[in-house]
């Protein structure tokens with residue numbers, strides 16, 4: 001796969017952000033969806049607090065994972081970043097420019113730099129268009145004329161994502177799920193993005209295929225220096241892909257840390273519970289598991305204080321009255337922030353290695369790669 005990565009880095013319209021410098025900054029970001037009643041005169045009676053004041057930075061070339069249970073606001077965050085949704089509060093800064101409420105015209109120069117990969121490789125590709133037309137469309141729309149023409153560029157991109165360049169004229173139904181997701185990746189790459197928001201990019205795929213697509217994304221991130229916001233409910237997938245991981249609960253980030261700190265020394269009880277619920281690498285490991293009681297409360301009326309308190313075994317009175325700030329607790333590594341009044345001891349480990357599939361494990365072992373099926377049902 002490595003030698004197929006023939007793209008050069010983009011000289012985009014925004015000044016290049018050096019690796020390690022903040023590329024995307026979310027500050028107090030909010031999205032509240034109005035809840036209305038009445039058929040005719042729709043009156044707002046409340047709001048879904050889908051994203052409720054999050055701060056997050058993604059540096060150039062960095063892969064940041066965003067995890068949490070269904071409905072916690074991950075996709076809404078991704079859609080805000082790509083400006084498919086308008087924020088109701090807070091700011092989104094991209095390459096130093098406030099794009100929170102930028103108009104279509106103002107967004108035009110950076111549109112190409114922020115791309116999205118969607119969950120469902122079936123509905124996200126137009127079945128009536130050839131693969132060539134699908135991947136070439138962003139270049140056509142943006143008036144980009146690559147050297148050698150669009151067809152040549154599309155064929156290069158097909159090769160980059162591990163597909164046969166000769167299959168330029170085929171239609172999406174002729175490809176398997178994994179191959180379709182590769183087509184989606186090629187489309188996202190066509191404008192040489194600097195940031196890709198990948199919203200559950202592998203959760204619709206077979207487990208054996210998931211590893212191959214994650215591996216491809218990881219190669220692109222490393223070789224092309226593309227920053228990723230990788231959204232997933234699956235902690236194992238995020239672990240393999242991300243340098244830093246943010247855990248969301250009911251519209252808030254409750255913990256954020258580099259990969260090792262988060263997985264080995266989780267301080268927030270929610271992170272600990274999520275890790276405890278993940279499949280174990282060692283089936284003979286019978287350490288105590290934390291079972292999360294009840295469902296996630298409604299984001300229309302989130303609990304006061306700490307939102308996790310209604311399901312937390314450590315909750316006390318203070319948790320109902322005071323919202324815990326997201327801060328570096330004593331015992332946390334630098335950059336490890338936790339929002340909890342009664343955190344886990346820094347010595348408590350998640351207790352186990354989180355591994356979803358043996359194929360994924362090979363990604364983390366230097367020198368080993370997953371065999372890439374070209375042109376098979378991958």
Ligand SMILES: Nc1ncnc2c1ncn2[C@@H]1O[C@H](COP(=O)(O)OP(=O)(O)OP(=O)(O)O)[C@@H](O)[C@H]1O
Pocket residue numbers: 033048049050068069070071072073074075076077233299
């Ligand atoms: N357009 C909308 N109008 C009203 N509520 C919405 C809208 N989009 C999302 N929501 C609500 O916002 C909350 C967060 O949804 P979101 O899809 O961002 O969560 P998620 O963590 O990505 O979950 P999932 O993994 O199930 O997609 C949910 O309660 C959802 O029902």
